[in-house]
Amino acid sequence: MDATDLFLAGLQLYFITMNWTVERSYCAAPITEGSDCFLCPETHEFCTAHNPLFLARPEWLRLATCFSAYAFCVGYLVILWAALTDGWAKLRAPILLFIGAKMYALIYYHTMEFTSETPPLGLGAYFGVEGPYLLAGVLVIRKVMAGSLNPLKARRSVVKYSSKRVPKAATQRALEAAIMAPNHFLSEPWRFYTCGPETKAKLCGLNEDKRKAAEAVPEWLIVTLASEHKLTEKLGLEDHAATACAVQNFMLSLASEGIASKWMTGALGAPPEAVLECVGAGRGEKLMGAIWYGYPSKALSEDATAPRRKKGLEGVLTACA
Structure with a gap:
């Protein structure tokens, strides 16, 4: 396990905690001014100012939020396991599938924010909340793709x-x-x-x-x-x-x-x-x-120039009728 693995493992524990506290509260019931669930008052205040569409979300979207709050935990656990066991290559397919689903969820939600009549005035708060997820996504993709060289x-x-x-x-x-x-x-x-x-x-x-x-x-x-x-x-x-x-x-x-x-x-x-x-x-x-x-001092690459073969393919190949 290297430093990146350790960092990613810590992030997954943080994401799981957020799933079972903040996002779980979001799907408990429609968020109103009087909601007293975890961080619900702050969420209501922010959404009233910047994302009224989220407060007025239809039932299917609320259920989708519930799904992500629970099902995405499985994805975080898979990444956690890969980080702890160096299982990136073996778990590449499910990890990439999960990262795609997570990125889609983030894009869909924040598209509502930035296309509302009162979009966020700056990106600071946005990256403060979603920055860890975006950073983790980049690092995870680098990890799984490191094992995809030809x-x-x-x-x-x-x-x-x-x-x-x-x-x-x-x-x-x-x-x-x-x-x-x-x-x-x-x-x-x-x-x-x-x-x-x-x-x-x-x-x-x-x-x-x-x-x-x-x-x-x-x-x-x-x-x-x-x-x-x-x-x-x-x-x-x-x-x-x-x-x-x-x-x-x-x-x-x-x-x-x-x-x-x-x-x-x-x-x-x-x-x-x-x-x-x-x-x-x-x-x-x-x-x-x-x-x-x-691990080489200079990373392996599919584009690295191979030593020139003196005979080449033509010098060793005979096409038999």
């Missing part, structure tokens, strides 16, 4: 990362994507080792020349091949290919959430046996590589 275009090998840690939920989603890789006979030859501080320190110490660069990487994942077959055999090659596909799935899942990665093999400058020993790999496992990953 991973095939956004993925790049990155070596410079920010210090921001990757949420465990994002790593879990990437690992779940990894094991969905195509796999002949479902042999599941891949093995994954997430690296905590102690293991990471051991890995960084395997090459003193590259220690500084390695220590700047927020997260490490060691991937190994655990195949019953030799790489010189057909099934061994298939297991090797399946594990490579799993690595690609892992990296693409991360890229879809704005998380960069780099597949390291020989560039680690460390014997494969030493890497396997650091993570306690099983006997017979072969190193496929170390995956460095984290």
